[in-house]
Amino acid sequence: MTTQDMTQASVLPARRRGGRLRAALPYLLSLPSLLVTIGILIPFGTAVYYSLQRYNLAFPFTRGFIGLDNYAQFLADPAFWNTVRVSLLYTLLTVGVELLLGLAMALLLQRRTAVNNLLSVLLILPLMTAPAIAALMWKLMTNPNFGVLSYLVGLAGFTDFRWASAPSTALLTVVLVDVWVYTPFMMILLLAGLRSLPRQPFEAAELDGVPASFVFFRITLPMLTPYIITASLFRMLDAIQQFDIIYAMTQGGPGDRLMVFQVQAYLEAFTFTNIGRSAAFLMVLWAITFALSNLFIKQWLKLRERTHHAAG
Amino acid sequence: MYEKAKDLAEAYVARRLSRRAFIDRMAKLGIGAAAARWALSEATTRALAADYDWQKHKGKTVTLLLNKHPYTDAMIADLDSFKKLTGMDVKYDVFPEDVYFDKVTAALSSRSTQYDAFMTGAYQTWQYGPAGWLVDMNEYIGQAAPNYNWNDVLPNLRASTAWSGVPGAPLGGAGAKQWALPWGFELNSVSYNKRVFDKLGMTPPENLPDMKDKAAKITKDVDGMYGIGVRGSRSWATIHPGYLSGFTNYGAHDFEMVDGKLKAAMNSAAGKQFTELWVAMIKQSGPRNWSTYTWYEVGNDLGAGASGMIFDADILGYFMNGGTKEAGNIAYSAFAAKPGAKQPTPNVWIWSLAMNNFSKQKEAAWYWMQWATSQEHDLFGARKMDFVNPVRQSVWDDETFRDRIAKSYPGYLEQYEASAPGSKIYFTPQPLFFNLTTEWAASLQKMVADEVPVDEGLDQLAESVNRQLASAGLR
Numbered sequence: 001m002t003t004q005d006m007t008q009a010s011v012l013p014a015r016r017r018g019g020r021l022r023a024a025l026p027y028l029l030s031l032p033s034l035l036v037t038i039g040i041l042i043p044f045g046t047a048v049y050y051s052l053q054r055y056n057l058a059f060p061f062t063r064g065f066i067g068l069d070n071y072a073q074f075l076a077d078p079a080f081w082n083t084v085r086v087s088l089l090y091t092l093l094t095v096g097v098e099l100l101l102g103l104a105m106a107l108l109l110q111r112r113t114a115v116n117n118l119l120s121v122l123l124i125l126p127l128m129t130a131p132a133i134a135a136l137m138w139k140l141m142t143n144p145n146f147g148v149l150s151y152l153v154g155l156a157g158f159t160d161f162r163w164a165s166a167p168s169t170a171l172l173t174v175v176l177v178d179v180w181v182y183t184p185f186m187m188i189l190l191l192a193g194l195r196s197l198p199r200q201p202f203e204a205a206e207l208d209g210v211p212a213s214f215v216f217f218r219i220t221l222p223m224l225t226p227y228i229i230t231a232s233l234f235r236m237l238d239a240i241q242q243f244d245i246i247y248a249m250t251q252g253g254p255g256d257r258l259m260v261f262q263v264q265a266y267l268e269a270f271t272f273t274n275i276g277r278s279a280a281f282l283m284v285l286w287a288i289t290f291a292l293s294n295l296f297i298k299q300w301l302k303l304r305e306r307t308h309h310a311a312g
Numbered sequence: 313m314y315e316k317a318k319d320l321a322e323a324y325v326a327r328r329l330s331r332r333a334f335i336d337r338m339a340k341l342g343i344g345a346a347a348a349r350w351a352l353s354e355a356t357t358r359a360l361a362a363d364y365d366w367q368k369h370k371g372k373t374v375t376l377l378l379n380k381h382p383y384t385d386a387m388i389a390d391l392d393s394f395k396k397l398t399g400m401d402v403k404y405d406v407f408p409e410d411v412y413f414d415k416v417t418a419a420l421s422s423r424s425t426q427y428d429a430f431m432t433g434a435y436q437t438w439q440y441g442p443a444g445w446l447v448d449m450n451e452y453i454g455q456a457a458p459n460y461n462w463n464d465v466l467p468n469l470r471a472s473t474a475w476s477g478v479p480g481a482p483l484g485g486a487g488a489k490q491w492a493l494p495w496g497f498e499l500n501s502v503s504y505n506k507r508v509f510d511k512l513g514m515t516p517p518e519n520l521p522d523m524k525d526k527a528a529k530i531t532k533d534v535d536g537m538y539g540i541g542v543r544g545s546r547s548w549a550t551i552h553p554g555y556l557s558g559f560t561n562y563g564a565h566d567f568e569m570v571d572g573k574l575k576a577a578m579n580s581a582a583g584k585q586f587t588e589l590w591v592a593m594i595k596q597s598g599p600r601n602w603s604t605y606t607w608y609e610v611g612n613d614l615g616a617g618a619s620g621m622i623f624d625a626d627i628l629g630y631f632m633n634g635g636t637k638e639a640g641n642i643a644y645s646a647f648a649a650k651p652g653a654k655q656p657t658p659n660v661w662i663w664s665l666a667m668n669n670f671s672k673q674k675e676a677a678w679y680w681m682q683w684a685t686s687q688e689h690d691l692f693g694a695r696k697m698d699f700v701n702p703v704r705q706s707v708w709d710d711e712t713f714r715d716r717i718a719k720s721y722p723g724y725l726e727q728y729e730a731s732a733p734g735s736k737i738y739f740t741p742q743p744l745f746f747n748l749t750t751e752w753a754a755s756l757q758k759m760v761a762d763e764v765p766v767d768e769g770l771d772q773l774a775e776s777v778n779r780q781l782a783s784a785g786l787r
Binding site for chain 2: 163249256
């Protein structure tokens with residue numbers, strides 16, 4: 001064997017090794033994300049598994065696989081449908097009101113002035129309050145004996161306004177707290193969106209003397225829609241999984257008026273120790289959240305496609 | 313001098329000497345209060361240590377899960393005695409009641425070894441015991457220190473924390489396991505603002521119709537005050553105090569046994585009659601935001617002069633008689649809801665101590681539990697802290713404790729003595745306790761809000777409970 005042969009013999013396996021490494025590189029690079037995905041899927045898979053079981057910690061000997069029985073029981077249970085209704089209504093009201101208010105605030109603060117900058121900072125203060133603390137604060141403010149809000153509505157003639165204690169006003173009260181906490185979130189996202197919009201269409205409209213309403217509905221709103229969809233999606237995901245405000249204020253009452261998914265699942269798990277039923281509630285919540293998110297994302301993609309076509 | 317003081321303290325601890333005689337003779341010896349306290353503490357430690365190896369687990373640390381409560385404060389204030397007696401250390405986490413039981417459930421259900429012992433209520437043991445999370449304390453009580461005297465603990469309380477695990481079987485009955493050791497307890501009675509009652513020329517209510525009328529009069533005649541404070545939040549804790557005590561007094565029950573199986577019975581005629589009056593009373597004279605009322609709001613309103621009376625735990629009235637706006641104005645009265653009833657029937661809440669079945673040092677935990685439920689600690693809490701109501705008969709008989717209560721809380725002892733004979737846990741023990749009572753509270757909220765009539769609401773509740781019992785294989 002010549003020296004050249006020997007060199008070739010030693011280089012070839014090294015090349016082969018290098019080739020294998022290159023081939024494996026994409027897999028190695030995606031390994032961290034694969035591990036994270038597995039980490040996320042394990043609790044999810046566990047929840048699915050529990051939801052298919054009769055699993056009450058107080059009856060350890062009755063534990064067993066029951067297929068879709070937990071879900072089938074929901075279908076015939078009026079309390080479950082009440083939970084679906086309350087959760088969706090709460091989501092619709094909070095996201096809707098916060099979107100309108102957040103948009104209005106963003107439009108008012110759009111111009112970069114010293115006052116607007118100061119107001120932008122002050123207005124996000126509620127967002128820095130933990131929702132459970134905000135709920136306790138509102139509980140005190142709406143107390144009929146000493147609450148400042150009860151006093152104010154009393155001055156307006158509503159002397160027996162019972163806030164979260166009355167079935168007719170309970171939803172309104174918790175929506176109000178949610179709006180107080182989260183409207184600044186909408187405002188920040190929409191303000192960022194407004195400030196990043198191209199100036200040319202607005203300048204052209206101004207030169208042409210186009211009415212402000214036309215500018216808003218035909219230029220601002222369409223261009224802002226991707227931001228609106230994104231902000232609404234974030235809020236929707238959060239609102240449908242509401243727990244802290246409602247639990248801190250009424251524990252889901254009065255009666256079942258505010259019994260949303262998370263509160264029901266929490267009670268099932270921690271008070272009634274019924275892990276199977278709690279997991280089934282959470283799986284239904286996941287399915288609803290998934291469906292709604294899908295709807296929002298599809299809208300967003302359609303919009304993006306339309307924008308690309310228009311630009312093309 | 314030292315020897316004489318020591319002898320006097322030992323005689324006092326052994327109950328051979330009354331408190332007055334002890335103080336007189338200490339004074340005659342020229343011993344001041346601080347020195348007397350020290351001698352007393354030493355004598356207590358010696359009494360406990362007699363004939364028992366309290367130092368067996370020296371160097372170990374037990375970890376406790378505790379609820380924020382005056383009982384906890386009393387225990388913490390006396391903890392040095394335990395450390396001195398045993399050479400052990402104690403760590404503890406204290407949580408407010410709103411989240412306390414969720415924390416306990418989370419710790420036990422995950423089979424955590426973090427906590428060796430914890431505070432619990434008797435009702436909770438109906439869930440924790442059959443799940444295998446608690447130790448049957450019978451095996452430890454038999455090995456207690458000679459002066460532990462388990463029989464000194466009030467019999468109803470001992471029975472109420474013991475259960476066989478068979479749904480519907482009586483508490484403390486055959487085959488019962490002692491799931492917890494009673495630590496302190498509450499009877500439900502009326503605490504009222506005497507200043508207001510005197511002003512209106514009223515005596516404490518004698519029964520539910522009378523309570524309803526008097527509450528209405530307070531609401532009508534006293535500016536800024538409502539008549540009656542009772543709990544109303546959507547929680548099991550709404551049902552067990554005043555509501556169940558009155559419900560029972562009317563002859564109603566939560567369940568009945570039919571062919572050896574449980575059947576919901578809260579919709580009986582007696583149950584409906586009582587609930588009608590209860591709901592009407594809340595609508596007429598309860599707090600406007602009643603459906604959010606927990607123990608804290610009920611008590612605070614009485615102390616702040618926002619309510620005229622409460623039908624809740626006697627110790628809640630006790631606590632509101634100090635450090636509040638109405639301190640000194642709160643008085644107490646035993647209460648039988650049904651007109652002509654033989655005696656009051658207060659449902660009992662018992663703060664108890666239980667041992668985690670997953671603890672790695674059960675015997676060391678037992679040493680702490682034994683000390684915390686001992687006569688010595690109970691006496692310390694009752695005499696020097698707010699440890700009411702003590703669970704030991706000997707403490708109720710203690711002259712120092714009785715003098716203190718009689719002087720600072722007039723009427724409290726009389727209330728207790730009238731309430732105690734008919735008091736016990738009136739719920740039927742069964743593992744769906746929290747499902748039932750939470751739903752019951754939600755039903756009451758609907759009735760008060762006029763969303764459902766009382767009789768229909770109770771019928772629906774019974775139907776739902778029967779369905780849940782069947783689903784769990786209990787019916």
